[in-house]
Amino acid sequence: MTATRRGRGPDAQARPHGGPSRWSRFWFSAGSPTPLGVFRALFALCLVFEVETGLEMNVFALPGGYHLPYASFVPAVPEAAYRALHLGQLPFIALLAVGLLARTSCGMLLAMQGWLFFADRLEFRNHPWFFLLVLLLLALSPCGEGFSLRSRLRSWRGISPARAVPLTAQRLIQVQVSLVYLFAGLHKLNASFLGGHVLSHHLATGLGSGLSGRFLRGAVGEPTLASWIEVLREPDRLMAASIASAGLELFLAFALWWRPSRPLAIAAGLAFHLAIGLAMNVFAFSLAMLASYVLFRNGPRVADRPFGGRAT
Amino acid sequence: MPQTRQGFAAPVLGPGRVSRIFVVGYLLVQIALPLRSLLRDPLDSPGDFGWTMYSDLVRCSMAYVRVGTDGSDMGIDPRGLLNRPSRIARVLRRDRLPHFHAWLCESGGPVYADVRCAVVPAEPRRLTDPDVDLCTAPDRGGRP
DSSP states (O other): OOHHHHTTSGGGTTSTTTOSOHHHHHHSOEEOSHHHHHHHHHHHHHHHHHHHHHHHHGGGGSSSSOOOOSOTTSOOOOHHHHHHHHHTHHHHHHHHHHTSSHHHHHHHHHHHHHHHHHTOGGGOOHHHHHHHHHHHHHHTTTTTSSSSHHHHHHHHTTOOOOSOEEOHHHHHHHHHHHHHHHHHHHHTOSHHHHTTHHHHHHHHHHTTSHHHHHHHHHHHOHHHHHHHHHHHTOGGGGHHHHHHHHHHHHHHHHHTTSTTTHHHHHHHHHHHHHHHHHHHOOHHHHHHHHHHGGGGTTOHHHHTSOTTSOOO | OOOBOSSSSSOBSOSSHHHHHHHHHHHHHHHHHHHHHHHSOTTTOOOTTSOOTTOOOEEEEEEEEEEOTTSOEEEEOGGGGSSSGGGGGGTSSTTTHHHHHHHHHTTOSOEEEEEEEEETTSOOEESSOTTSOTTTSTTSSOOO
8 A cells, every 4th residue: 555545544634744554544444344244243142142141140230138339329220120121132132133223222232231230349240341342332333334234224225335434443342352362361370270270160060050061961971971070170180271271362362363363263262162152151252252253354454444445 | 422424324433533532541441450450469359340251269268257235146148148149259359348347237246257268279368357346447357
């Protein structure tokens, strides 16, 4: 890309001699709306799983018992509204999935999930926190422009769909995913995790329960499953897996960005998240992280185009 | 959030001053929160907003006793005071215990507690002083 061509972008004034900075090209370029649209639809499916989990887990939002509120102005969720606040998310999740009133739906979901989440500090879980951040960024993005019923309806009415949209919010979601991997990996660099204690505890308790437990009982029988769980109770046996797991998260934080390492990162991430989902029953978050890989499809190369340039 | 209107109906994040401020602010917050959690002792705080997912294993033992007006001891099980008993580990951290103890003391005191936690495989550490009445201790935590 030549300096002259860069100079046509909106940042030309900021850098009259060199066109937009790398920073501006990264954050404020335009690109195809399709990856974000596909991510929006997949992310909506993950939210369905979270509604079910939330019904069971968000009980600190209810009155009664000990509470540790973030702020006094966030009231507890009335018992009568608790179920409605969860199930009421489903219509908006459906709209988000098909891409109709997508940003309005994000706003509604943000409000409903936000109330449940911020009602009490004991409520905190990383996974809903990630979902809230993604919902915020989707609400500020043109996520309904691609792979959506909205764009389809517009094209039926003769309005040509947007070919290029600002990628700023998409970039923020990508960076957010990398930050999750980076800090999750860095937090694991301690004796408790690397010594196999954490994996031992969670695998020994998670493997025999939930979907994986039902599947394994059927596949190998109760005695074999029990013997596997007994093996998992020994932390030393999980040291190598623990080191690999922390290393993989650090690898994924960077490897998704570069074209040469991306196929390996996607394959490794797929195996990693499926294993977490099955062995530790963490499905919604695992699927959401996997869904985000779609966003890396047109990574930095599209970002080279200044905003307003033609996307391909 | 204001910015670009290039073929889509509503404004979204794009190249504009408010968007630029939003991006920088968002990044600062999303880096600062996990960094703070990374630098803290896991027994000080559960590391909320830090992406600590499954990063350490904390085991705690606890004994809470309320002394009645007649001098008799009555054991308290803190797990039974939570809407979800299994989340007790989120309370047993140094930054949270004072608030919890203050709440316990609203139902009368004196209250004594022996709380020990360990980041496995390290040795357990005392988070309270078992000889100090939590209801009269200045920090409510009775830090040893």
